[in-house]
Amino acid sequence: MRGVYTPVTDIRRKVYEAVARLAWENEPDEYAQRMEEIPFEIIPGEEPTYRESVFKERAIVGERLRLAMGLSLYPIDRPTPISKDIANVSIDEIYYEPELINVIPFACMACPTRTVWVTNNCRGCLAHPCMQVCPKSCISFVDGHAFIDQDKCIKCGRCKEACPYNAITEYDRPCAAACGVDAIGSDEKGRAKIDHEKCVSCGLCLVNCPFGAITDKSQLFQLSLALKKGEEIYAAIAPAFVGQFGPLASPDVLMEALKALGFKGTYEVAIGADLGSVEEAHHYIDKVANGEDKFLGTSCCPSWSVMAKRDFPELADCISGELTPMVGTARIIKKEHPDAKIVFIGPCMAKKLEALRRSVRSDIDFVITFEELMGMFAAKGIEFSDYKPEGKLEQATLAGRSYPIAGNVAKAIAANIKAIDPEIDVKIDSAMGLKECKKMLTLAKKGKRDGYLLEGMACPGGCVAGAGTLLPVNRATMQVNKFMKEADKSLGLDSEYMDEIEVMKDIK
Amino acid sequence: MEPLEVKICVNTKCMMLGAMDIMDQIETLNDVVDDLNLNRGIEIEAVAELGDSDNSDKCPVVQVGSVMIENASTENVMSAILDQTEGGQYK
Numbered sequence: 001m002r003g004v005y006t007p008v009t010d011i012r013r014k015v016y017e018a019v020a021r022l023a024w025e026n027e028p029d030e031y032a033q034r035m036e037e038i039p040f041e042i043i044p045g046e047e048p049t050y051r052e053s054v055f056k057e058r059a060i061v062g063e064r065l066r067l068a069m070g071l072s073l074y075p076i077d078r079p080t081p082i083s084k085d086i087a088n089v090s091i092d093e094i095y096y097e098p099e100l101i102n103v104i105p106f107a108c109m110a111c112p113t114r115t116v117w118v119t120n121n122c123r124g125c126l127a128h129p130c131m132q133v134c135p136k137s138c139i140s141f142v143d144g145h146a147f148i149d150q151d152k153c154i155k156c157g158r159c160k161e162a163c164p165y166n167a168i169t170e171y172d173r174p175c176a177a178a179c180g181v182d183a184i185g186s187d188e189k190g191r192a193k194i195d196h197e198k199c200v201s202c203g204l205c206l207v208n209c210p211f212g213a214i215t216d217k218s219q220l221f222q223l224s225l226a227l228k229k230g231e232e233i234y235a236a237i238a239p240a241f242v243g244q245f246g247p248l249a250s251p252d253v254l255m256e257a258l259k260a261l262g263f264k265g266t267y268e269v270a271i272g273a274d275l276g277s278v279e280e281a282h283h284y285i286d287k288v289a290n291g292e293d294k295f296l297g298t299s300c301c302p303s304w305s306v307m308a309k310r311d312f313p314e315l316a317d318c319i320s321g322e323l324t325p326m327v328g329t330a331r332i333i334k335k336e337h338p339d340a341k342i343v344f345i346g347p348c349m350a351k352k353l354e355a356l357r358r359s360v361r362s363d364i365d366f367v368i369t370f371e372e373l374m375g376m377f378a379a380k381g382i383e384f385s386d387y388k389p390e391g392k393l394e395q396a397t398l399a400g401r402s403y404p405i406a407g408n409v410a411k412a413i414a415a416n417i418k419a420i421d422p423e424i425d426v427k428i429d430s431a432m433g434l435k436e437c438k439k440m441l442t443l444a445k446k447g448k449r450d451g452y453l454l455e456g457m458a459c460p461g462g463c464v465a466g467a468g469t470l471l472p473v474n475r476a477t478m479q480v481n482k483f484m485k486e487a488d489k490s491l492g493l494d495s496e497y498m499d500e501i502e503v504m505k506d507i508k
Numbered sequence: 509m510e511p512l513e514v515k516i517c518v519n520t521k522c523m524m525l526g527a528m529d530i531m532d533q534i535e536t537l538n539d540v541v542d543d544l545n546l547n548r549g550i551e552i553e554a555v556a557e558l559g560d561s562d563n564s565d566k567c568p569v570v571q572v573g574s575v576m577i578e579n580a581s582t583e584n585v586m587s588a589i590l591d592q593t594e595g596g597q598y599k
Contacts, residue, residue, distance in 0.1 A: 004533070005526025005582070013524050246523040247554045374524045378564075383520055385556040470523070472532045 001208065002465065003472030007050060008212035011061060014042050016220060016375025019068045023224030024379060028090050032083035038065055039082070060107045060212075069221040070095045073102055092226035094366055100201050100216050100352055103192050107213035110190035114172040116155050118146045121167035130159035130168060178208035180434020180458065181307055200310075202303040202434065202458040203349030203467025216349050216467075220372045223343060224379075226365075227262035231341055235263045236329045236364075238346030239270040239396070240404035240463040243479025244370045244470045245377070245384065251483065252389030257382050264340065268393060270400030272328030272504075273412070276300065277399050277492035279322045279504050281416035284453055289417075289424050293318050295444055295452040298409050300324050301463075302350040304437055304456035312441045323360070323504050325403065326351055330363035331503035341365040345373050347404070347466025350458070369468020399492040401484040405477055406432040406462035410455035416493050417453075430455035432462060511549035512592050514585070515571040517558035522568035526581075527554075530570060533582040534589065546593040 001008075018038045026034050039058035048054040062082040063073055070089045074080045089095045118130075124144040131139045131146065138152035139159060146168070148159070160168040175192050176184040183198035184205060192213065194205070206214040226233060235258050245254060255266045280296065287293040299305055299320035309316040323331070330342045343366040344351055355364035368376075399412035407430050414426040429452050431440040437456040443449050459465040464476035471479070489495070514534060518527050534552055537544065559576045561569040570580035572588040 003529060005529035010525065017524070245520075246518040246528060248518055248523075248556055374520070377520050378524045381520075383556075385519065471528055475528060475532060 001210065003474070006210075008210065011042060011064065011212060012215070013371060013375060013378075015061065015064045015068050016218070016372050017378045018042065018375075019065065019218070019221050020224045020376040020379035022069075023221050024228055028087075031086050031090060032081065035062075035065060035069075035083040035086065036081070056106070060104055063104045063107070064212075064215050067102060067104075067215050068218045070097075070217050070219060072097055073104065076106060089221060090225065091222055092229055092231065093222060094219055094356075095222055096217065096219075096352075096356060099194070099196050099199075100349065101194060101199060101203065101206060101214065102216070103194055103214050105187065105189075105191050107211060108191040108209075109211050109213070110186075110192075111173040111175075112171070113176065113186065114155055114170070115150065116148060116153055116157060116160060116168060116170045118148055118168050120145075121165045122146050122163075123165055123167070125164070127164070129162035129164070133158040133162045174208045174210055175205035175214060178204040180204070180437070181311075200303040200306045200434070200458070201350040201353050204459065206349070207467045216352070218368065218372055219352070219366045220368050220376060223366045223368060224376060226341060230262065232264050232337065232339060233262065233341045233343060233365075234333050234337060235266045236269050236272075236326065236333060236342055236344050237266055238326070238344070238348070238351075238404065238463065239268065239273060239401050240347045240466060240469065240476065240480065241345065241370060242401075242483040243476055244347075245374060248384035250389065251393045252391065253384050253387050255393055256387035256390060257377065257384055260382050260387065261376060261380060263343070264337075266393070267329055267333050268396045268400070269325045269329045269344070269346070270396030270403065271332060271495065271497050272323070272325035272330075273300065273400035273403040273409075274397050274492040274495035275328050275497060275501050275504050276322055276325050277409070277412040278416055278495070278498070278501060280320050280413045281420060281492070283320060283322065284413065284417055284426070285421060285424065288451060288453070289421075291451070294447070294450050295454055296320055297441075297454045297456060298413070300403060300409060301457050301459075302348070302354040303434065303458035306350070307434055307437065307458075308441055308456060311438065312445060315441060315444060318444070324354065325400070326354065326364065327360060327362050328504050332497060332500050334363045335500070335503065343368060345370065347459075347463045347469045349467050369466075370470050371468045374470055394488065395496070396487060397489040397492060397495050398484045398487040399490065400495070401480065401487055404463035404480055406430065406457045406460070407455065408462070409457075410453050412492055413453060415491055419491055419493055427452045428455070429453075430457070432457040433460040434458050509548040511551040512573055512589065513571075514550055514552045514573075514589065515555050515558055516552065516580075517556070517561040517567070517569040518554045519557055519561055519567070521564045522561055525568050527568045527570075530568060530580060530582050530585055534585060537586070537589070544590070544593075545595060547595055548593050550589060550593065 039061040138149040187193040297319035402408035566578040
């Protein structure tokens with residue numbers, strides 16, 4: 001469904017706009033009343049559009065509204081106002097109570113779990129290769145058509161491959177199919193339930209649920225309140241931003257539009273990516289090239305690095321502990337503006353948790369996605385065509401700007417290694433999608449990736465395909481490619497922020 | 509025959525409500541040009557304002573030839589395109 005604007009996307013974005021508008025246009029004593037009204041504005045009329053009841057449609061919007069404001073799901077079996085606990089979240093600093101990614105139980109349609117199924121394309125053919133290839137003998141003929149005994153079926157898919165009519169299909173819950181860490185199970189009613197011990201918050205279930213039953217918590221209400229107060233706030237914008245806000249929002253115009261929202265200035269997170277690529281190049285040279293460590297896994301994708309360290313504890317030391325581009329950039333902003341608040345604006349849901357992690361002082365005050373930021377622009381009525389570029393965003397190199405496209409992180413690091421020591425032959429492997437990442441780490445565990453630089457990306461395509469993006473992935477990739485080439489310098493080593501590289505070493 | 513002009517408004521509200529997804533779907537119509545049997549080409553242009561696109565209730569706004577489409581979706585835009593291009597030998 002990525003790249004297709006569906007009613008699910010429509011509702012999600014309208015909720016973000018409504019939340020930003022609530023913060024900017026209303027006073028605290030009006031919040032509760034407005035929260036009751038907003039679902040009626042997003043779902044108007046008396047007739048339901050997609051579900052069996054308009055009341056249910058509005059109740060789901062109510063839940064989305066709560067989560068977008070940072071509140072938790074509310075109980076539906078007790079009289080509870082939508083605005084329950086509103087005072088807790090009406091603050092100008094981060095508010096977070098677990099969990100980040102939530103299934104709205106009554107919005108979930110309890111789709112069947114993975115099944116191999118014979119459709120009515122079956123011709124009941126004489127050859128019936130399906131039966132011949134089934135290792136469990138679970139296919140029989142019923143009423144002249146192949147029939148799979150679901151109790152016996154092991155879902156190997158051999159029958160599906162063998163059928164000359166494509167009559168056998170395999171389906172799965174879209175949320176579970178998108179999840180690379182098998183974190184989606186079922187509750188007692190068969191509805192999707194996230195195992196938060198396994199979930200690494202990549203957000204792919206959320207963007208793949210065709211019923212819009214999964215959503216994450218947002219900090220845009222608190223950020224909007226902070227901006228409304230006129231606090232000193234800087235934006236750290238992830239390199240996947242290029243083109244996300246449309247053809248009118250060139251990087252330089254976007255900087256002006258962010259100022260109009262109340263930000264004091266904007267930094268490219270590609271600065272931190274540049275410095276990170278240098279740190280990881282040295283790490284590879286010092287530890288991997290000489291055989292001291294088996295391999296080096298990149299650090300920038302939080303879902304990948306959390307999964308790798310958790311599910312492959314024996315390899316944890318080989319996953320880079322270098323600061324991520326987000327944190328590195330935040331440290332630099334903090335040095336230049338010690339009293340400022342810093343907002344990471346990116347494509348990623350998992351960064352919301354990375355910023356809260358206690359083991360590393362992130363220096364990040366808020367994390368929002370591109371989609372949430374677009375809601376803020378819309379709420380404030382900001383039109384990009386009203387702004388002329390006043391400066392040029394030219395802080396980062398081609399290397400840092402290339403990070404959001406899968407495969408480029410390892411390339412950027414390898415380019416630095418080559419520049420430092422041309423004798424070193426860097427072996428690279430990269431994987432995108434957490435299932436593929438796991439396969440790569442399994443090979444590494446068996447010793448088949450010794451001496452490698454391994455890049456992992458949770459989102460297929462890289463950050464340009466993150467769960468919080470607005471643009472179809474192919475367009476986003478093109479835009480990032482174009483912006484990369486506008487950089488004056490190509491290597492991370494050439495970054496004008498190299499003097500600041502010490503910030504990357506101050507891990508705590 | 510002159511190519512059919514499709515203008516897509518990309519102001520903030522139209523962008524938020526999926527203007528680029530519409531553009532993407534229209535551009536990739538070229539991949540199925542043989543099946544569609546079009547009689548003319550399609551030229552796509554992104555514009556900063558269009559019709560009543562400053563009224564957020566009408567976004568996204570797309571113009572196909574002389575037909576203005578409010579609350580545009582890939583579905584209604586493609587249907588308007590086919591109304592004005594179908595049945596020819598365009599390659």
